Amino acid sequence: MLVKKTVCTRNMLLSAALLAAAIGLSQIQVAQAATAKATAAAQQTIATTAKVNDFTSPQWLKGSWRQSAGLSIPATAANKAAFRKGAQIRTADGQIRTIKVIYFSGAHMSVMLSGATLNASKNGHPKTISALGTTPVAGVPPPATSGNQAASSSAHSTAINNYTNNDWLNGVWRKSAGFSIPSSSANRSAFKVGSSVKLADGQARKINAVYVSGKNMSVMLSGAALSGKLGYPNKLFSATSSSAPVAPAAPSKPATPAPGPVTSQPATGSSMTTALNAFNGGDFVNGVYNTSKFVGISVKATAENKAAFHKGAKIRFFGGEVRTIKLIYHSGGNMTVMVDGGAINGKAVGYPRTVSVSSTSFSNTSPSVDSTPAAGNAAPANPINLVGINLAGAEFGTDVRLPGVYLKQYIYPGEADFKRYAERNLKLVRLPFRWERIQPRVNGELNSAELRRMLTTLDHAKKYNMQVILDMHNYYRYYGKMIGTNEVPVSAFADAWRRIAQQVANHPAVYGYGLMNEPHTTNGKWPAAALAAAKSIRSVDAKNWVVVAGDRWSSAFHWQSYNTQLVKDAWMRDPSNNLMFEAHLYFDKDYSGYYTNRYEQYDPMIGVVRAKPFVEWLSRYRLRGFIGEHGAPDFSPSAVVAMDNLLKYLGQNCIPSTYWAAGPWWGDYALSLDVKSGKPRPQLPILQKHAANKSCGAVGPLR
Template sequence: MSTNLFSGARKALVASIAMAALMGGVTVVTAPYAAASTAVAAASVSTKVNAFTNTDWLNGVWRTGAGFSIPASAANQAAFKAGASVKLADGQVRKISRQQIVGSNMSVFLEGAKLDGNKVGAPQMVSTVGTTASAPATSAPTLTAPSTVASHSTSINAFTNTDWLNGVWRKSPGFSIPANDANKNAFKVGASVKLADGQVRKVTQVQVAGANMSVYLDGAAVNGSVVGAPNKLSLATTTATAPAPTAPAPSVVATSNLNSFTNTEWLNGVYRASAGFSIQATSANIAAFKAGASVKLADGQVRKILRAQQVGSNMSVFLEGSAINGAAVGYPKTVSVVSASATPSAPAVTTPPAAVTPAPAPSAPDTTNGKPLLVGVNLSGAGFGPSVVPGTHGTNYTYPAESYYKKYADLGMPLVRLPFLWERIQPKLGTPLNTVELGRLKQSLDFAQKHNVKVILDLHNYYRYFGKLIGSNEVPISSFAAVWKQIAQEVVNHPAVEGYGLMNEPHSTNGLWPQAALAAAQAIRTVDAKRWIYVAGDRWSSAFHWPHYNTQLITNPWMRDPKNNLVYEAHMYVDKDFSGNYFDKTEQFDPMIGVNRVKPFVEWLKQNKLRGYIGEHGVPDFSPSAIVATDNLMSYLRQNCIPSTYWAAGPWWGEYALSLDVTSGKHRPQLPVLQKHAKTAHNCTSIGPL
């Protein structure tokens, strides 16, 4: 059979995904709180907001619009219909514009601007509401006087269990705070308390329990998702008029989200040992968050920046003063640079800030502890759905979750080839990269860095863009070079990037691939002088056929210069038609077939003093003889210091015979062989066989 089938069926074979919903909380209420109410609420149902948290969803709330996801029960379908009014956790009421069933879940879209998932997402509430002509009841005996002045504040304890939600009593209006002297003196029976959502209530009872104290209020139960930790509680007093401001509010120059690092050094993007935080190293942030600028934190305090330090695609910003509280100012909250006229509210610096060890520069692209990574995997997902481009993330394609990076790092294979599509990262030639897709790509790199995984970025396009050949009038080679320059500019400082895979399996290129590869490689070198550039071969990158189809790749001396850090990438499958489809389930394989099929490529590398890499190889779980052949292949590659990445791993493979990750979770016989060679010591100091 023609090897033009090399990857079509194999890579299009993606099992449909069942979107299992993790449940958060949504409630459809029957009546407002107040006992004195005369209003009658319409009949209602109770449900939960799904707990989806990914690039599209934040706690079950759609990030880019006014919508949320709930289980598609019959009751929910009947209640959450177009035209119904929905009351969100922060009290606002909106009308439903449409609903959409997605498997066992339903997406509900509302009128108006996008929602804040930190307020209305899981496990918080959303309610359908409807009333008679009577005036609606108030939600609690609250004060709304604008003249409220906070005189004392404290953090609420972070108890979360069956009795407490974020330090707020679930069954009655009460909360728990530290029982320090200041709190005992301030939170007394009869005092007025201002909650985080602005309502004011009176204290009815105080009870000290060890190092903490429980404070009970009048009115109905309060919402722990709104007023609980890490939010603040304030003692309030009232005057006849609101006090005049003592200084004009600082104007905001720039605002950025904090990164979500949470580990021994970082808590929600805030450095634990010093007054510092981490944000994206965008050009806007680099320009705004400079030494001497004033930064306003989420809790309102203003401090000056001592220094800023770029680390990959992120930047660390260090402030004067003592360590800051990540629970208050950390992710997903924001920090802002404010005008220099803002009066700093941080305490005066009495001691120098804690010493911070500078982050290491990005490591050399080819080695870990002086040795190259020889065994890795392809993590699928972002290259799926090539017939539907750009397509919809989560429906036609996905990016691998952090768990996959952790899994293969833990298995001793911290090298990942990450396929993605040109049409998604740049939907129109000659335009800036799509920021949403770029964000997904960078998030994958962040996942990899967290688990010390190195990533080869693989443009998985078979030498085509929207079906048109590179080098055609529609897709000039200059556009191919330009998109790689843009990608490199975005990730050049990210420490997880091992290198750039110019193109997956070029084929039927009209002889133009060598020219296109040279242009793209040289464009990358104007941005990144160090990391590996992986140059695939024509004719589907077949290792066995390599010498007959790819001599023209190195006619230009630049492509043979070892200083340019080029690695030539071949693919190899052992079935009779070289395709990787393994149609014949009875086929028996010679133990050395894998070695014999890569030898033409390896000998070509040796002859020309070049470096090589096997970007794809894979065998089916139903063939013991193919797995033996893989064992011998891996030994041969190690002897020649040639890395390889197995096809395939990652999400959405269903029960695909070659995959290391299948829905059933059954034993994968390929995995022990890969682990064996990943853990076998070698004497390679760089990628070979050069």
């Protein structure tokens, strides 16, 4: 059957990506079937003939699969009927082969055969293959069933959700027997009360209860609690039971697992948002398909996505661009959505970003913001900058004798750094510096050269309308001596801040004074030191924020255990004093931000969980908060997703944050937004997305 040249061209363009996405292709086991002679084949009835597609790519040569025996042909109704598993085909050079597996990919089908890899020059495009009738061919054995081919009566199976937190271990409920799985329509049909399930270790259990929570469902089973070893990445198998289930005691209802970041179900006529696939290679860049003739995206082929993404629907990319869907290609568990218009930059709008889809249209082309205003629906007249960065460099060089040499051991960020981030709409800056450099002697004058560098840096910020929090990056120490000792009395700490405030208080770029970065092991003396420094600043500057960090490295998660005394003095709770309390938050196991385990997987809501103790403390005392440091490494997509959810939560509470880190001299540091290699930073689009949130008119949480 002939196909148009334009279809063949599309096949060539799409083949590598679509077939790579087809599940199980790499598991094809080439059967060792005998090849019949051409004379025997001539006696066989031909059911239909199909022209081989013109695919040539790293995986294909003239429509012939390079890795094992297989040909690609159009998926017409006639071809679907004739080319089936177990049927026999005749190649252009007269060989008789048995069809082992069929893979459908949009308008095309891959026919995988028994025997050795085919000679593309003899059997590929523009040759044809013929599907033979049912009369047996001499010398060709009947097709053998693949050992990993499921029988028609086999149970439905599903992936187990990858949840690990206080209630879940690898998607297994810790308190009683149960699993968390996606609440797809197939799973809801298969996993019902009274049905039986088979676990990865062969156990059979009865389903006692099912709890559906958004896009996930908890399947509670009879028997004792299960081992987390049976959870993710194993599968759960289900088969409907014909016998009445045993009636055990009702299991405890599990807490709702953290929702996944992938999709949100839209109401009729509304839009929904879904994550792009992390596809790279061939014609894909970060899940964006881009060739000279076709552009599109790859997303999961979930039931929700299948319903939402259809021809004629609109999709909106990060950044606001709206396109119309022209074609859909389904390939295993994924779908390629082809759209109108010109080239799409996958590095700018691809994974880990999301796209929105609507059956009608979008009210505007501005990027969607996943944050809800904390109070009221009207946009504030003067919205605050909710998302910013740490522009590092002036605190560098602590491994040498302080103060160190400027431009050799440390540097201040330059005008280009401020310009770059102003253009990215990240206009809130935390500027780390060292106390020893700005004031080399206790109670002494400020160093004039260092003060000029700081003021010049503030001038750069002013030029680009940016706000700066000056961060004394000293960990509650001065030349290694703790504040509150005879060598470094609290009064000296207060004196340093008074002198700095006198020099910068009227500078338009100054937004606040970060009293101290990550105080730790302070022997309970930090509250008194913070109070003294804050009052010292207030004697000079009554308007700009005084930013008060917490003890225990300012950990948001541990805040309530270490900082109850921080607001013991009523002065620290007085809203007229313009105080903002600063916490830090990282996702790794030890809360440090070093991310030493490159293979650690992070719960998507871990950032929210770690932020809540701090936010709840602020709400209880009606105080205002700031996350001065948070960060995700570029090698961990799950950490980037967790950061996305964290920023959404902070935005809902009107709590600003600054990402760690940006600025010169970072080399290829995994958390940095500026790296020597210049490779794309997956953290950046998430920050920009939430920086677009202009729903807050004041620092929160607002209650």
